[in-house]
Amino acid sequence: MKQLLAKLLVLSTTVALLVSCGSKDNVAPRGTDNVVSDAASKTYVKPGEYDEFYAFLSGGFSGQLSVYGLPSGRLLKVIPTFSVDPEKGYGFNEETKPMLETSVGFVPWDDAHHPELSQTNGETDGRWIFINGNNTPRIARIDLGTFETTEIIEIPNSGGNHSSPFTTENTEYVVAGTRFSVPIPQEDIAISEYKGKFKGALSFISVDKDSGDMGLAFQVLMPGFDYDLAHSGKGKSHGWTFFTTYNTEESNTLMEVGASQNDKDFIAAINWKKAEEYIAQGKFKEVPANYVNNEYSDETHSAVTKRLNKVKVLDPVECPGLVYFLPTPKSPHGVDVDPSGEYIVGNGKLSADLTVHSFTKVLDAIENKKFEGEAYGIPVLKMEDILAGIVKEPGLGPLHTEFDGRGNAYTTFFISSEVVKWKLGTWEVIDRQPTYYSVGHLMIPGGDSAKPDGKYLVAMNKITKDRYLPTGPEMNHSAQLYDISGEKMKLLLDFPTIGEPHYAQGIAASKIKSKKIYKLEENKHPYVAKTEADAKVVREGKDVHVYMTSIRSHFAPDNIEGIKVGDNVYFHVTNLEQDWDVPHGFAVMKARNAELLIMPGQTETLLWRPQEPGIYPMYCTDFCSALHQEMQGYVRVSPAGSNTELKWSVGEVDEE
């Protein structure tokens, strides 16, 4: 009997083990099998230590740019760029409202796709990062001293700023190619008149060497295709920029069929040095255009909108040698130039193979006028004359390629959900690793520059599904970090991202010189109060300007009376702190815009229009000190037309 019991016990334990084992298998997310056992130690950054790289991931429809540390995958900052952000008051305070001004007024959102670091001699230099607004065509420049958006330029004659803003070797230009062709100038015509009447504008935005100031140098007026992505040449191909096209069929309906008929579309190669010559010779047309250029100053802590009304346009037909078409199969998405500048990888997203062109052969074909024909007056080269090689059947749906600087290329495949490593020159596939769910862009720090840091690769997935704990129908998108230092790629880490990350850029942390504070003595804001003695309230008709200061742990003034319903109250708050990471917030009850978040040494302005008489508390929103909760004050609002005396005070304790 005892033996039988013992046997039963053993049996039931075994069954339990089997069952528990099985159920574990069912619960675990997919894709744990190719994670190497030392992954955790490879992404672990000890408390008190810094990450080796900054990674900048676009926020897609969030209109923001997020900053991560690599290899930890820790989120460091979200930089509002094209979208208002109540967390920081961006787009809500008076100083940054002009940043989101456009030719059609205030546009508080955008679809931000491709961050691009500034470069010197083809290498990332850590000065600025640019990013495109796809929807209302714009390019933003973010200063990497402050990690704030400091300039936004609108792109006229564009139907959607997608193939943008890929920088040239010394940041002479960032480019802004239109995704959608539209009539130029815009007009009210039948959509069926697409063919021939719609045009695509490729813009070259000049960037001032020292200040970073952007200006629209010129546009090239192209046939009515869709211009998808771009990359500028480097090394031997310096002076050229390459744009992929799809819809060379010029279809305007059911595009998934209409734009997928041609076996080959084009990579448009633009010789921008030639364009500069034509501009110098005056072979451009100056056409009317409405666009704005918004620039934020770290001295006045304010942005100013400049309105512009014309643009120089070059017509490729009248400018021989300016544009050539490189036939590339089939609906190429990414166009990526290797670190040497010789290989131009056309990622034909509907093609079974990966096509690589040789820049040397392109130049040779141009010199010998080996053209297949022309399209809209633009010479079309022969694919067999310019082909460097083909990566045969590498996967399904190639999108983007980056390089490790050791002669290897890495391409993402959307349909087959994988990153494939292959060798430049031999075109053989070396390794492939699954990404979990459809991958879009990938990023290697410096991977689209002349000098990649080929240590890590970040793959950005478009769908997350079971990578994280579920959060209802919507989940954050995911990025995946791979170690690419060896022959085989190793999956190290998943980390969630903001919005939908399209592209990303990475840079060694040592290259970035981040500011700690704004110097109070350099503050040139017109409404600055540099000491508490400067604090005051000034009435100018219905406008009331409060020159306010904040310091741990009080505002000056902290009591204001004599505000009336119907007034426009401008709280100009200067943060008197000069200590790293001691911002102060400012909020007033029932403010209908947002709060302020003011960095040390900075002045920001909140416009408040009180609706009803009463007493309104105001307070600091960013926990600043042991007495943060005491950092508060009151505003007395009297009815319109009353004659309450305007007065203000701080620290006057009633002795009675």
Added chain:
Amino acid sequence: MRKDKIVFIVGVLLLLGLFVFPLWNITLEAPQYPDSLGMDIWITKITDHNPNDIKNINLMNHYVGMADIQLDMIEFTIFPIVISAMIVLGIIIGFTGNKKLYLTWFIVMILLGIAGMYDFYLWEYEYGHNLNPHAAIKIPGQAYQPPLIGSKRILNFNATSLPAIGAYLMTLGLVLTCIATFLPIKKKIEK
């Protein structure tokens, strides 16, 4: 020129270092200040060790009711005059080669040094004990006086007070004047 004269005058001239380098340094370290806070004390002024340190020290100190660090003190007028006078006197004495005068100068200098340190102590005492009765944070029995020399824990801060380059140059100068005063005496004994 006699060797001891040269040594004495060089020793005296090293006091000039006090006009070029800080005399003393006080550093405050706490976990939330990765770069620490510090001030350099010169014979003519007090300066930030890193930009805005004094402003930030004052900001922090006001919670416990400590007064702002005074940047214009009577010492900053007196000290340079005294040091200048001692340098001029020292050079004159150096040229006389008179060992008794050497010794007198040396002793006066030591006494001045002690007086200076006592003044510094009083300043620290005043600064650490004279608290605003309306301070937000009051800890019974707690004083905030930094150490005269060495390290001391003050609430969450580790306060360190140490001589700086100026003081080291002065010390070296005093050693040289001391050598100049006493070494030739040794020679006489040998003879």
